[in-house]
Amino acid sequence: MHTVTTNYRLSNWRGEFVDAATEQAFRKHSEADASRSLRRALLVWAALVVLFGLLDYPVLGHGYDFQVLFGWRLATAAVLLLLYWQVRRKPSLVSDGYAVTAVEIFGSVLFFMLYFLRHDMVSWVIAVVAISLLALFMFIPNRVYLSLLASAFLSIGLMACVAARGMGAEKVIGLGFILVLPIAVGFFTALRWQLAQRQQYALLMQVISSNRDLQDEIKRREALEAELKRQATTDPLTGLFNRRQYEMLFQRERQRCNRLGQEMTLCVMDLDHFKRINDQHGHDAGDAVLRHVAQHLCCSLRHSDVVGRFGGEEFVLILPDTGLEQAVAVLNRLREELAETPVPVRGQLLPVSATFGVTAVRQDDSDLESIVRRADRALYEGKGAGRNRVMTA
Known part of the structure; x- marks a missing residue:
């Protein structure tokens, strides 16, 4: 019993099992559901990236800025669809998390370009980034600490963009405080969700193990009963009826x-x-x-x-x-x-x-x-x- 409890011990900051083999088994168990959720999220993300590009044309026209921005939108959508195709072929990419994190970081660059090329919507970009930080934790299946890494890249990158435009330190720091809130909410929500999933998995595995032990015990008892019945009705040397x-x-x-x-x-x-x-x-x-x-x-x-x-x-x-x-x-x-x-x-x-x-x-x-x-x-x-x-x- 102590061994079982140790195998299902959880890390409260990573939201994962401490035992590597148990964690790997959990990821394999939840791989199919996570893969479906991620593919849906990638399709929605790719569609939004392209559709919002239509709003750039009335402001930027057909100039160089529009071509660069729309080209990057298409590149981002292509990367998202590539990951969609790869995850469909190899669902283990979801369990590993590194490919998902790399795509999240790549997709974050679009916000930095919007900040510099769409001066009319700076406040809108900051608001969308705050929402995206929550989405990284709550709607895109990934390991908690990898989602934290991607959100840190997006937040620090946006703060760097604000600083690069000559904003004062107080505005950069203020922006940092604003972005910390969705990161904190998203992190602790995702952490709680990941811990709850693993606790349910641990209970399920323990029930399965108990049922397996019970079935083995039933089989042992049936075999013993059959042997006792055989011994009670047959001669031990010849196997004939007694x-x-x-x-x-x-x-x-x-x-x-x-x-x-x-x-x-x-x-x-x-x-x-x-x-x-x-x-x-x-x-x-x-x-x-x-x-x-x-x-x-x-x-x-x-x-x-x-x-x-x-x-x-x-x-x-x-x-x-x-x-x-x-x-x-x-x-x-x-x-x-x-x-x-x-x-x-x-x-x-x-x-x-x-x-x-x-x-x-x-x-x-x-x-x-x-x-x-x-x-x-x-x-x-x-x-x-x-x-x-x-x-x-």
């Missing part, structure tokens, strides 16, 4: 099959000589075999079939919508595939076989335990008969 989950799925499928009049079978499967694998190759090899068998079962059976780990090397297979004969055919195919797919462990191929005990789920079966016991008896008959076979009960 006893609690496959019992619940069995009840659901049994009710569905009874309602639709479909057959259903249950199988208990046991890996042959699994203890020998653990004794000869270690428990890591045994775990690898269990994972291999679990993956094979999931890939070979239907999505509607339920595969669970019964315990140790035993598995429970629940086959809805499947009669006993069809189940035997499916399980024999599984048995043959397992026998033909040895498990690679530390450079060795370990053969795997399994014995299956399968039974049909009957209407009079009271619970899952009785069905499992019946399938288990068939399984042990298969082991007694030599293993690697499918037996029915």
Whole structure:
């Protein structure tokens, strides 16, 4: 929290963020709006510069003074339109501010020429300069201290013009006091506006950051909830359903099959000589075999079939919508595939076989335990008969 507060600390005299990266991000964020505002201001400025030139002709005629003044007006308008075109192509010029300031200073020269060439409107020029000083701060998007630089150039330049015409020091100083007022009003208004914009941006970024953190926390909680649910319903070693989950799925499928009049079978499967694998190759090899068998079962059976780990090397297979004969055919195919797919462990191929005990789920079966016991008896008959076979009960 302290870091966030530090990043959004503001300079009260520049009206900008102290942190350079944060300031740059703010300028990029507000670049489009500032660019549109500046382009509108440049078009209005260029139009006024040219239109007011029409007032020069009745006074100056078609003489040299008019040609110089109108030529400078056209040059000023051209520079303004050039900046308009450049800003449209590259809005970052607004954020930087130096190009805008250079054009503001260039445009100020027109007032100095008016002061010397239009003697009839000296008071009008001073009044327009005072208004222009306010406009530099309030209507032309720029950084506050750069607007202050442009306004200082315009004010000092006009005072120099007054002094050059032989006016007394008291008039020059008086003019300075007059021009300080619009500069001060414009500066503090622009400063307050710039600070307010950045404060709003800081609040917006903090809200976005908080929302992002909240979304991340929600995702973490959802992932944790999913993981807890997975752990509560699956066997951690094989990823198959645990006893609690496959019992619940069995009840659901049994009710569905009874309602639709479909057959259903249950199988208990046991890996042959699994203890020998653990004794000869270690428990890591045994775990690898269990994972291999679990993956094979999931890939070979239907999505509607339920595969669970019964315990140790035993598995429970629940086959809805499947009669006993069809189940035997499916399980024999599984048995043959397992026998033909040895498990690679530390450079060795370990053969795997399994014995299956399968039974049909009957209407009079009271619970899952009785069905499992019946399938288990068939399984042990298969082991007694030599293993690697499918037996029915």
